[in-house]
Amino acid sequence: MRSLPLITSLAWRNLWRNKRRTMVILFAMVLGVWAMIVTAAFMRGMAIQMLDDTVNNLTGHIQIHHKNYLDDPVIENSFFGNDTALLNTLKLPDIIHWSSRIRVPAVISSERETRGVVLLAIEPEAEANISFLKNAITEGQYFSSNDENGIIIGKKLAQNLETRLGKRVVVMSQNTKNEIADSGYRISGIYDTSGEGMETDFIFITKRAAEQLLDSTGLSSEIAVITRSLDTVLSVQKNLAAKNPELDIQDWSSLQPYTKLVVEMYSDFQYVWHLIVFLAMSFGIINTLLMTIYERTREFGLFQALGLKPGFILVQVWTEALFMLTIALFIGNFVSWLTVMTTGDGIDVSAFSQGMELAQMSNIIPFVILFEDLLLANIIVIALGLLTSLYPAWKASQLVPADAITRI
Amino acid sequence: MQNTDNQTVVICTDLSKTYQQGLIQVHALSNINFEVNKGEFICLSGPSGSGKSTLLNMIGGLDTPSSGKVYIDGEEIDKLNKSELADMRLHKIGFVFQAYNLIPVLTAQENIEMVMQMQGVSKNERHHKSLNILQEVGLGGLENRKPTELSGGQQQRIAVARAIVSRPSLVLADEPTANLDSLTASKLIDLMLQMNELHNTTFIISTHDPMIMQRSKKLVKLHDGKIIDNIIQKNNV
Numbered sequence: 001m002r003s004l005p006l007i008t009s010l011a012w013r014n015l016w017r018n019k020r021r022t023m024v025i026l027f028a029m030v031l032g033v034w035a036m037i038v039t040a041a042f043m044r045g046m047a048i049q050m051l052d053d054t055v056n057n058l059t060g061h062i063q064i065h066h067k068n069y070l071d072d073p074v075i076e077n078s079f080f081g082n083d084t085a086l087l088n089t090l091k092l093p094d095i096i097h098w099s100s101r102i103r104v105p106a107v108i109s110s111e112r113e114t115r116g117v118v119l120l121a122i123e124p125e126a127e128a129n130i131s132f133l134k135n136a137i138t139e140g141q142y143f144s145s146n147d148e149n150g151i152i153i154g155k156k157l158a159q160n161l162e163t164r165l166g167k168r169v170v171v172m173s174q175n176t177k178n179e180i181a182d183s184g185y186r187i188s189g190i191y192d193t194s195g196e197g198m199e200t201d202f203i204f205i206t207k208r209a210a211e212q213l214l215d216s217t218g219l220s221s222e223i224a225v226i227t228r229s230l231d232t233v234l235s236v237q238k239n240l241a242a243k244n245p246e247l248d249i250q251d252w253s254s255l256q257p258y259t260k261l262v263v264e265m266y267s268d269f270q271y272v273w274h275l276i277v278f279l280a281m282s283f284g285i286i287n288t289l290l291m292t293i294y295e296r297t298r299e300f301g302l303f304q305a306l307g308l309k310p311g312f313i314l315v316q317v318w319t320e321a322l323f324m325l326t327i328a329l330f331i332g333n334f335v336s337w338l339t340v341m342t343t344g345d346g347i348d349v350s351a352f353s354q355g356m357e358l359a360q361m362s363n364i365i366p367f368v369i370l371f372e373d374l375l376l377a378n379i380i381v382i383a384l385g386l387l388t389s390l391y392p393a394w395k396a397s398q399l400v401p402a403d404a405i406t407r408i
Numbered sequence: 409m410q411n412t413d414n415q416t417v418v419i420c421t422d423l424s425k426t427y428q429q430g431l432i433q434v435h436a437l438s439n440i441n442f443e444v445n446k447g448e449f450i451c452l453s454g455p456s457g458s459g460k461s462t463l464l465n466m467i468g469g470l471d472t473p474s475s476g477k478v479y480i481d482g483e484e485i486d487k488l489n490k491s492e493l494a495d496m497r498l499h500k501i502g503f504v505f506q507a508y509n510l511i512p513v514l515t516a517q518e519n520i521e522m523v524m525q526m527q528g529v530s531k532n533e534r535h536h537k538s539l540n541i542l543q544e545v546g547l548g549g550l551e552n553r554k555p556t557e558l559s560g561g562q563q564q565r566i567a568v569a570r571a572i573v574s575r576p577s578l579v580l581a582d583e584p585t586a587n588l589d590s591l592t593a594s595k596l597i598d599l600m601l602q603m604n605e606l607h608n609t610t611f612i613i614s615t616h617d618p619m620i621m622q623r624s625k626k627l628v629k630l631h632d633g634k635i636i637d638n639i640i641q642k643n644n645v
Contacts, residue, residue, distance in 0.1 A: 002528035013513035302509045305470055306523050306570075307498020309491045402471035405505060406461075 003312050011319035014292070025288045026328055029381075032281035033332025036377040038339050039277075040270050041367040045346060047266040048368050051230075054259040055252060056132045057198060058120070060098075060224030061233045062240065063255055065248045069221060075104050075176050079247060081220025089243040094232040095225055099126035102210050103221040106173035108153070108203055110161035117157070117203045119173055121210030130226045133191060133204060139165045140189035148209045150188030154199025158190050165190055171203065175214045183213045194363050270373065274380045281381070282388040289321060289392035300396050301404025314397040321389035322382075329378055340367040416482075417577050417610050418444035418467055423476035425462050425633075436462040437633045440476070444612060446577070449604045451624030452614040459633040460614035464580045467612065468501055469493045481577055498526055502571030502609075504581035508563040510555040510570075516562075517542065517551035520570045527574060541569040544606075545599055561592030565599060572603050579603075581613040585620060597623055 015022055055061060064086075069077040080086070081100040090098050099122065106119035124143040128134040133152065134142045143150055151169060158164060165187050172182040185205060193199055211217045227236045233251050241249040253260040293300065300313055346366035423440040426433050437459045444450055452460045465471040466478055469485045478485050480500055488496060497503075502523075510519045520538040529537075542548050545565040555563050564584060571579045581600070585593035597620055604611050613620055621627055629637040 003526050006522060006525045010511070010513065017513055298507070298509060299511060301470075302503075302505075302511070304494065305468065305497060305503045307494050307496075307501075307526055309494040311491070400471065402465040405470065405509065 003308060004315075007312055007316045008319055011316055012323055014296070015320055015323050018295075021288065021291070022324070025284050026324065026331070028284045029281055029324070029328030030332045030335060032277045033328055033377065033381060034335050034339070036274050036277050036381070037333065037336035037369065037374060038367065039273055040373045040377060041336070041340055041369045042347075042365065043266045043270060043273075044370055044373055045366040045368040047263045049346075049365055050259055051252070051263055054256050055226070056130075057193075057195075058131050058202070058224065059252050059255055060130055061227045061230070062225040062237050062249060062251050064223040064225070064240065064244070065221065065250075067246070067248045070248065070250075073103065073105070073221065075102070075174060075214055075216060075219070075221070076178075078102065078176075078216065078219040078221050080218050081223055082218050086223075086244060086247075089240055090223070090225070092236055092239060094228045094236050096228055097126065097129040097226040098223055099123055099130050100207070100220040100223045101127070102207060102214065102216055102219065104173050104214065106171050106203070108157070108161065109170045109172070110163035110167065112162040113160060115157060115160060115200070118201055119171060119210070120202055120204050121207045121214075121216075122204055123207050130224055132193065136191040136193050137189045138192040140187065142189060143204075143206050145206075146208060147188070147206045148212065149186055150205070150209075151185035152189035152191055152204040153187060154196075154202065155190050155192040156196045156199035157203070158187070160200060163187065171205070171213070173214060176216055176219070181213050181215070183209075185209070270376070274377060278380055278384050282384065285321065285324070285385055285388050286392060288324075289317060289389050290395075292320070293317065293392055293396045297399060297404045298406075300399050301401045301406075304399070304401040305405055310397040313399075314393045317393035317396045318386060318389060321385060321393070325382055325385040329381055332381075333374070333378070337369070340369055343367050415445045415447075416443055417446050417448075417480065418442070418612070419477075419479040420463075420467065421477045421479075423463070423466060423478060424474050425459075425466060425471070426474045435633050437466065437473070440633075440635060442628070442635065444578075444610060446610055447604070447608040449601065449611045449625040450613070451621050451627050452612065452630060453616070453621050453627060454630035454636075456616075457632075458630040460630055461582050462633075463630070464582050464612065464614050467578075468503060468580045469497055498523065499574075500577045502574070502576040502579040504564070504567045504571050504579065504584045506583040506586045508555070508560070508567050508587075510563055510566055512555050515552050515554055516547065516558065516566050519555070519566055520573050523570060523574050529574070537573055538569075541573045544603075545569045546595075559592075561588055561596065564588060564592075564596055568596065568599055568603070572607065572609055575607060576609070578610045578612065581611060583615055583617075584613060585615065585617045590619070593617060594619060 066077040066079045102121035104119050106117055108115055108117050124145050124147070128142065137152065138155065143152070151171065161169065163169060168184050168186050170182055170184050172180060175181040191199065227233050237249055237251045303313055304310065346364045349363055349365055420440050420442040423437055424435070425437040426435050440463060452463060454460055462471070466473050472486065480496060483496070485493060485496060511522065514522065517538045520541060521534045524534045524537065539551065542551055545568060547562060547565055550558065550562065558566065585596055588596060600611055601623065603609055613624065615621065628635055
């Protein structure tokens with residue numbers, strides 16, 4: 001142990017002995033660390049954005065349905081959403097918002113065109129808290145609570161129907177009596193999202209208006225629930241399911257398995273990406289340390305001749321590697337943080353909007369650095385870096401002093 | 409442990425070293441029997457390839473013999489593991505090499521203090537001893553110079569200072585004057601003799617340098633890995 005201060009001092013000074021080489025390898029390592037962290041932040045941002053978009057695009061964290069609704073989404077497969085017992089179960093402290101909806105297939109017709117759509121009858125105030133709709137209105141306005149004549153449609157659907165704000169459309173669907181029902185509405189709002197699929201598929205009226213159209217007083221096709229955080233989703237879902245065994249209660253991951261798959265894939269890809277970057281980085285580390293050992297073979301021989309134990313020579317080379325890794329991590333972390341800070345809300349990937357729509361994502365991807373991701377990148381670099389440098393360090397410690405000391 | 413009187417520092421018995429170079433076996437040392445007493449100033453001489461450096465490496469535990477034994481202060485070094493051998497070198501042997509072998513990132517004083525630091529000597533004591541020895545080797549005031557800022561002679565003086573500062577039983581010097589001009593070499597020999605006298609440090613020096621041979625107290629001549637002249641008592645000039 002008494003040799004440790006000497007070893008540490010020597011390791012630090014030796015690191016700066018060949019400044020240019022140290023700077024080059026440090027630059028490469030910083031680049032590697034930066035690539036690890038920023039890519040992880042981007043991937044994490046994509047995953048979080050995708051999940052947020054999924055939750056905001058009507059899914060919510062949890063949905064409550066009639067047992068048969070997801071297999072056959074018609075008005076008959078509804079449940080009484082205003083049931084007192086059910087409403088009481090929605091008073092859990094981890095539930096922050098919920099909204100009851102009717103969701104049925106429908107046909108919308110303008111003066112010129114007809115399209116098949118999904119009709120969503122919403123409670124305006126409650127829906128405003130949990131879905132994208134209110135903030136996506138670009139023309140006209142959102143519903144008032146007692147609106148019975150207004151309809152909100154997507155921008156692209158308006159184009160397809162060759163209609164516009166203020167014009168009348170007719171919506172036709174099947175009511176609770178298994179009869180075709182229709183009603184006329186005036187377009188009171190047009191919404192615009194990043195995904196055209198959303199705009200062409202969903203039309204919105206108030207629940208009050210739907211009760212007249214579908215004869216659905218008190219009925220709900222679904223209740224969408226927003227919990228306090230993602231971490232509480234599972235417990236809330238289980239709690240609700242236990243208290244309402246007659247209903248089908250699922251969380252976002254089972255309602256949107258594709259989103260779940262992609263989110264998990266992004267997380268797992270981080271490990272692969274970190275390993276790929278580190279592999280490239282490790283060649284630099286090994287090469288630098290082997291060069292160091294080759295150049296300083298005589299010194300290592302001298303240290304042994306003077307009485308430094310082989311283990312301490314290993315520690316000396318290892319300490320050099322540790323210094324190098326620590327500096328690279330420090331700068332790499334700082335540069336990554338700077339990069340993320342300068343991107344503000346995220347980067348605009350609207351050039352790839354079709355692909356983004358396919359993945360149900362918006363066009364702005366934020367960089368999100370989670371502490372656990374940062375920790376993972378740092379641990380990988382330090383742990384694998386030290387592991388990688390073990391070979392050159394061991395090689396240095398195994399030199400035969402008589403040979404090493406005469407090496408030119 | 410070999411039973412030796414307190415005066416015997418080194419004993420080599422039937423010491424041989426054979427190197428394999430391809431298909432050829434090179435006998436660097438053949439059945440060397442050799443003893444060194446405390447305070448002796450011995451010169452190993454002989455042409456290149458005669459086995460001088462190999463013998464020094466065997467005595468210093470820097471290389472292992474093919475057969476035979478080496479005892480340092482009565483301890484058979486062949487029985488020591490790498491770590492024990494390192495400890496033995498740290499506490500009992502000082503080395504001076506032809507190419508000075510100072511650590512370039514350390515100052516003159518730090519180079520001297522290095523061995524004491526490894527021995528666990530306190531900072532104050534190290535500082536005191538290193539400054540004293542720098543004065544003794546005539547390099548007072550140069551303690552903060554890096555090796556690259558010193559001449560060859562000065563660097564070799566630092567190397568001698570490093571070798572003797574912790575008062576080892578034995579100093580092994582492998583052609584210490586080979587890279588020095590004659591005047592500097594002469595001064596270095598003076599210094600080593602002075603240290604030998606002053607501290608009763610045992611010196612074994614391998615050299616081609618006739619000046620060292622003349623001035624050493626004993627001369628051992630090697631040829632083809634064998635001692636061809638038994639230890640010859642010489643007058644120290």
